[in-house]
Amino acid sequence: MNMNRIAPTALYQEVAERLRQRIFNHELTPGTWIDEQKLAEQYGISRTPLREALKVLASEGVVELKPRRGCYVTEISxxxxxxxxxxxxxxxxxxxxxxxxxxxxxxxxxxxxxxxxxxxxxxxxxxxxxxxxxxxxxxxxxxxxxxxxxxxxxxxxxxxxxxxxxxxxxxxxxxxxxxxxxxxxxxxxxxxxxxxxxxxxxxxxxxxxxxxxxxxxxxxxxxx
CATH class of the missing domain: 1.20.120.530 (GntR ligand-binding domain-like)
Structure with a gap:
């Protein structure tokens, strides 16, 4: 069983928490582009809860949603x-x-x-x-x-x-x-x-x- 996969019934909050911890642990480093398709496949979920999770993280300032460019981990200056x-x-x-x-x-x-x-x-x-x-x-x-x-x-x-x-x-x-x-x-x-x-x-x-x-x-x- 792939321990990285999230059950399809999981809420977007769980996805947000997993991404949040990966960011805080610098597995996803500041400035990194977030590959939504790759993450969705890794977690075994559709892109809808993933995008909702990214909106949560964006509201916290942890990621930045850039029009026509995608989502990036926030860089602190x-x-x-x-x-x-x-x-x-x-x-x-x-x-x-x-x-x-x-x-x-x-x-x-x-x-x-x-x-x-x-x-x-x-x-x-x-x-x-x-x-x-x-x-x-x-x-x-x-x-x-x-x-x-x-x-x-x-x-x-x-x-x-x-x-x-x-x-x-x-x-x-x-x-x-x-x-x-x-x-x-x-x-x-x-x-x-x-x-x-x-x-x-x-x-x-x-x-x-x-x-x-x-x-x-x-x-x-x-x-x-």
């Missing part, structure tokens, strides 16, 4: 990053503020437990483990904010950012710098200080953008 990160800083800063206001003692403990994983991963130099804990740290704060509109916009923007191959944590000193930024965010939660949590989260996101810019310059041989 430096300008895109410069445009997105200030928005992320503003939105996630607001999440942190609302999260502090709503968080109960058990919530602070749960966040602290994730932060301890960041501490251990940083001490051991395990970038992948740090990255995963970092994702959970931010996700929990977003959940604690309990603002579905903020969460929806942040999730859409983060999907677009996943298209970038850059990984700033591999830069010398960035792992420790990121840990320090998480420490002050955590301290603001423990001190029940929503304004500081907002400010520190904004600073953290903007610092991440600066680190990505340095990595881009390093990869292209430009001066930082």
């Amino acid at each position: 430096r300008q895109d990053m410069d445009d997105i990160f200030p928005l992320m800083a503003m939105l996630e800063g607001r999440c942190a503020l609302e999260a502090v206001r709503r968080a109960k003692l058990a919530d602070i403990r749960a966040l602290k437990a994730i932060h301890e994983r960041l501490e251990v991963a940083a001490k051991e130099g395990r970038i992948d483990a740090f990255f995963e804990a970092n994702q959970e740290f931010h996700r929990l704060i977003q959940e604690l904010a309990n603002n579905r509109w903020l969460l929806s916009v942040i999730q859409d923007l983060r999907k677009v950012l996943k298209l970038s191959r850059l990984h700033s944590l591999s830069l010398e000193g960035r792992l420790q710098q990121s840990l320090e930024e998480h420490r002050v965010i955590m301290a603001a939660f423990e001190a029940n200080d929503p304004e500081k949590a907002e400010k520190h989260m904004q600073d953290h996101l903007l610092s991440s953008r600066q680190a990505l810019a340095r990595q881009y310059d390093s990869n292209t041989g430009k001066a930082a």
Whole structure:
């Protein structure tokens, strides 16, 4: 049995999810033309659910539908990053503020437990483990904010950012710098200080953008 094939009765959402993961895993790289016929044959489906799936991904900014040219995986430019990160800083800063206001003692403990994983991963130099804990740290704060509109916009923007191959944590000193930024965010939660949590989260996101810019310059041989 071909495990790549999708049953004809499957919904287009399943097709969209499979393509989304292939894109985020860079099996389909930015700028790649999407061969609809080939994918439809691979998944064992008609082109109708495939096209519906591509419309979903286009609405998320993951692919681009170009008239008379077909569908392409979205490419993220430096300008895109410069445009997105200030928005992320503003939105996630607001999440942190609302999260502090709503968080109960058990919530602070749960966040602290994730932060301890960041501490251990940083001490051991395990970038992948740090990255995963970092994702959970931010996700929990977003959940604690309990603002579905903020969460929806942040999730859409983060999907677009996943298209970038850059990984700033591999830069010398960035792992420790990121840990320090998480420490002050955590301290603001423990001190029940929503304004500081907002400010520190904004600073953290903007610092991440600066680190990505340095990595881009390093990869292209430009001066930082």
